[in-house]
Amino acid sequence: MVANVDQGIPGLSASKARLKLWIQLLRNTRSIETEIRGRLRREFNETLPRFDVMAALYKNPDGIMMSGLSRVLVVSNGNVTGIVERLVKDQLAVRSQRDGDRRTWIIRLTTAGVEHFEMMANLHEQWIDELLQNIDPDHVDLLNTQLSGNLKYGQDKHD
Amino acid sequence: MVANVDQGIPGLSASKARLKLWIQLLRNTRSIETEIRGRLRREFNETLPRFDVMAALYKNPDGIMMSGLSRVLVVSNGNVTGIVERLVKDQLAVRSQRDGDRRTWIIRLTTAGVEHFEMMANLHEQWIDELLQNIDPDHVDLLNTQLSGNLKYGQDKHD
DNA sequence: TATAAATATTTTAATTTTGAAATATTTATA
DNA sequence: TATAAATATTTCAAAATTAAAATATTTATA
Numbered sequence: 001m002v003a004n005v006d007q008g009i010p011g012l013s014a015s016k017a018r019l020k021l022w023i024q025l026l027r028n029t030r031s032i033e034t035e036i037r038g039r040l041r042r043e044f045n046e047t048l049p050r051f052d053v054m055a056a057l058y059k060n061p062d063g064i065m066m067s068g069l070s071r072v073l074v075v076s077n078g079n080v081t082g083i084v085e086r087l088v089k090d091q092l093a094v095r096s097q098r099d100g101d102r103r104t105w106i107i108r109l110t111t112a113g114v115e116h117f118e119m120m121a122n123l124h125e126q127w128i129d130e131l132l133q134n135i136d137p138d139h140v141d142l143l144n145t146q147l148s149g150n151l152k153y154g155q156d157k158h159d
Numbered sequence: 160m161v162a163n164v165d166q167g168i169p170g171l172s173a174s175k176a177r178l179k180l181w182i183q184l185l186r187n188t189r190s191i192e193t194e195i196r197g198r199l200r201r202e203f204n205e206t207l208p209r210f211d212v213m214a215a216l217y218k219n220p221d222g223i224m225m226s227g228l229s230r231v232l233v234v235s236n237g238n239v240t241g242i243v244e245r246l247v248k249d250q251l252a253v254r255s256q257r258d259g260d261r262r263t264w265i266i267r268l269t270t271a272g273v274e275h276f277e278m279m280a281n282l283h284e285q286w287i288d289e290l291l292q293n294i295d296p297d298h299v300d301l302l303n304t305q306l307s308g309n310l311k312y313g314q315d316k317h318d
Numbered sequence: 319t320a321t322a323a324a325t326a327t328t329t330t331a332a333t334t335t336t337g338a339a340a341t342a343t344t345t346a347t348a
Numbered sequence: 349t350a351t352a353a354a355t356a357t358t359t360c361a362a363a364a365t366t367a368a369a370a371t372a373t374t375t376a377t378a
Contacts, residue, residue, distance in 0.1 A: 134308035149293035
């Protein structure tokens with residue numbers, strides 16, 4: 001057990017205080033995600049994971065590899081396979097093979113996919129703006145810096 | 160589209176800046192969750208959702224209802240049913256009926272469950288302490304306040 | 319007291335998610 | 349050039365997750 005010094009909250013060690021705030025952070029972000037998920041379903045009959053993949057594809061009009069999606073969305077490879085499969089089946093995305101590298105797939109939104117995403121994107125941005133109204137962007141920025149500071153592990157590449 | 164005023168980041172409207180930071184926040188928290196999930200599996204052959212449920216049960220030695228677990232963990236009712244079922248099967252938790260209300264179940268950790276959780280809890284707390292080393296607790300606290308400020312929707316109760 | 323509304327939970331079907339193993343391909347090295 | 353190592357992706361089985369519907373019970377109300 002870590003020594004009970006340097007405590008910002010009376011009676012709690014620094015590590016316990018950090019743990020508590022971390023749990024609250026997860027809870028709060030999950031609440032907002034739940035709200036967004038419900039609105040996507042009710043307004044557009046769309047799921048959050050599909051929306052997230054489409055957003056990543058929209059940001060990459062020249063296409064992005066499966067592993068790129070996995071990296072920027074911080075989900076497993078196999079997960080991306082399933083979601084993209086369904087988007088392709090719905091003709092919202094296409095897979096193509098390039099590069100002379102026959103292992104890699106390049107994923108793009110179709111015209112219908114772009115239309116579908118743009119139809120949702122404006123309202124989605126307004127929702128985030130509404131739900132995070134109280135947030136000071138500078139604080140989030142700082143916290144993001146602090147959060148990513150210890151990620152010697154996973155993916156923290158820019159977009 | 161929201162007017163392009165009050166911009167903290169050049170070229171980005173306030174809502175776009177907020178959206179971008181929100182996505183980064185989700186990505187960073189997810190990276191840390193992924194790391195914790197992997198360590199739990201490798202060190203203890205345990206999953207994160209099960210650990211989270213056990214943590215909530217440990218904090219409530221007098222028991223907590225299924226709906227209470229659902230609320231504090233911000234997951235659906237049906238989800239809790241499945242996880243608790245597996246914990247009960249493994250004899251780490253028990254369900255009991257009290258209150259004179261035959262709809263409700265009170266869930267508790269068994270002695271084995273308490274032992275199992277305590278065995279993991281210290282190391283888990285160290286992991287969080289390590290992974291969030293760069294985090295200023297005051298900033299997380301402030302951000303939590305800001306995040307929960309707009310949650311007229313979901314659950315933001317204490318505990 | 320019936321009946322309706324509210325509450326607590328489980329069930330169900332579909333999707334999401336993970337980690338590990340398998341497959342295919344490319345790159346590096348002996 | 350073989351062979352090994354690395355890379356990219358899919359497949360697989362199990363668990364997690366959701367939303368909606370179903371079930372059971374309690375509480376409120378006419």
